Amino acid sequence: MIRVYNTSSRQKEDFITIDPNVARIYVCGPTTYNYIHLGNARPLVVFDTIRRYLIYRGYKVIYVQNFTDVDDKIINRANEEGVEAHELAQRYIEEYFKDADALNVMRADKYPKVSEHIPEIIQVISTLVEKGHGYVRESDVFFGVATFPEYGKLSGRSLDDMLSGARVEVDARKEQPVDFALWKKAKPGEPSWESPWGKGRPGWHIECSVMSTKYLGMTFDIHGGGADLIFPHHENEIAQAEAFSDRPFVKYWLHNGFITVNREKMSKSLGNFFVVRDILDKYPAEVVRLYLLSTHYRSPLDFDNTKLDEAGKALDRLRNSRAILEEAMVKAEKVAGLPADVELAREIADLGAKFVEAMDDDFNTALAFSQVFNLARLINRYLAGGIINSLGTLEDAARLFDDFLEVLGLNLKTVADDASERVDESVVGEIILDLVEFRKKARQEKDYRTGDLLRDLLYNNGISLEDYKEGSRVKFESEPVLSSLMADILALRADLRKEKAFTRADQLRDILNQYEIVIDDTREGSSWRFKA
């Protein structure tokens, strides 16, 4: 049984969907006037992981995330830049997808935008006015909070609390200070739409009430977002939706905690935010994802580079273990019933159950990760100990490993995959020139054997050399490719090391090290990778 912490009841509840085996989820998306920052990325990754887990547990998940593309901040920013508001919003929606895709966030089933749902919004506001929940003042429409007795049930505060502690400057036209806008009269130069109350645009909260229920039904299972949306945004969504439909709006309210910097909330207003795009320049996306999931989603998560460094090392551990397992599967034999295998099979089943138990308990990704690391250690220990490995057992381990990674949305890209992304041709070119220099020195030291081997190597990679007394002329016949160049260099080093020409082998290693390329020599052979 999955248990979820419901903000509404402030406790964990059994997760029972309205329709068996179908989970309908709505998550508040960003206002698209800028690149998303890390604080925006947390709910993306958190709710994506929840979605993945529900799929893993056999649910059909219908996932909707909105874009707020009509908003003061968008309008202001567009005016500053001298572009149309909708153009600006569209541009940052496209930028949003670049970041979200990098973080391996599954695409939602629907991305509704405010600008495309104006008729539906007007319809709902009209009904609210007819039912007495909304009132019109000079082309503005407000929601009368006093008409909805349950107002405050999500955020756990009473109307009296709010009235006494109100810090809002009161709009004299409001009946109550806490009343909020459903429809805002257009100011000159703003995007606006015709309505029964004159030209204007929707208030912030109404879009989510309207769009979520349009795609998911009047009552749906999960509504998610950052904890800062609990009040007033989600409180107001409930008031609007339930006053409109007279039915419960949402069954489970889930809210993620904040990212903090030096223990202060990361936010646009404080200016202490880090843009995802910049972080992804420095760290692989899967490292960022692991970092975001290393803490329970409701806890605060402090940002600092050392945490990302740690996450990177932790991820290496998983990557290595998975790679070792893959190699072992190639060499494994189809035997069964070995004592070590029986033991391993038992422990694999145990870890699988513990992973599910962790995720069942309000999506405890931190605890789930501990099981992934335990699996990695289990595999490493097993492979270190056994001479004969049973293919079937290894396949079971690999399947479980991959299931874990799929749920957590982690891609363990191989070094070769990574290489194509990180390297540009100029680096390869510089390496080639260094190799030519290296060859020159070897020849000056009368080491013609190494020199000849290098000429062959370079020729294989599309570079021909013409030796003259004063030096060598380098001709690039075709574009060298790092992966094949590296394979050849490793082969050359193997040759040199076999001949005990360690000095030359080490010199090659040093050259590559300058390009952040690390050579690892092991008993089985050598491999290369980029410095973390």
Add this chain to the structure above:
RNA sequence: GGGCGGAUGGCGAAGUGGAAACGCUGCGGUCUGCAAAACCGCCAUUCACCGGUUCAAAUCCGGUUCCGCCCUCCA
């Protein structure tokens, strides 16, 4: 002022009544021409403080100290 949450090893972080997960760091070891990497092992008698309940408390109750968040656009 009102509402909510937190305090766990050198660092990060799970754990809501019964032997303190996991990651990083550190230390020891295996491997190795060397280096690096990788792998294995070890590292909290103790959970902010005080008192209480209980056979049993990091976990429940009361109090104290400190910290964060919401009440205004914010994920």
